[in-house]
Amino acid sequence: MNRSFVALGAILGMLYVIMGAVSDHVVHAEVDAHLFRIFNIALRFQIDHALGLIAIGLSAAHIGRSRWLSAAGWLMFAGTAMFSGSLYLIVLTGFNGLAVITPFGGSALILSWLLFVIAIVKGPAKA
Structure with missing residues (x-):
């Protein structure tokens, strides 16, 4: 288990409720x-x-x-921060200039899922 990613996921879950x-x-x-x-x-993207x-x-x-798994986790965390974070800030501040960040976050999320798949396919399973 990678406790860092589990903890980051739990923190994002807590922030989702807030x-x-x-x-x-x-x-x-x-x-x-x-x-x-x-x-x-x-x-929705944050909790997912x-x-x-x-x-x-x-x-x-x-x-x-x-x-692969480590890269997937860090990209997923960064992508969530960029995607959801930029959208939150756009709505809360009215500053639409942050919209340039959103697609980079979305791209990071897509890539993180791809890397997750690669990690699962390439990684040896423990019995």
Whole structure:
């Protein structure tokens, strides 16, 4: 098990709950439907990838240490921070200049899943 990725996934899960409360109690009343939808896309991606990080961390117990798995985990964490973080900041600050970060985060997330697949396929399974 890679405790770092499990812990990062749990932290993202905790932040998901906090940001969900912010969405329901603050954002919903302050922004239009389009921005509220964007905020909720960020939420969905955050929880999906929090669980992905936990899966990566737990997979290490079965396939052992792997550069592929480590790269997948760090890219997933960074991609989540860039993707969801930029969307949160766009909605909360109104600064649309941050939108240039969002596609890099999305690309990092796609690549992280690809690296996760490679790690699983290449890694030796423990009996």
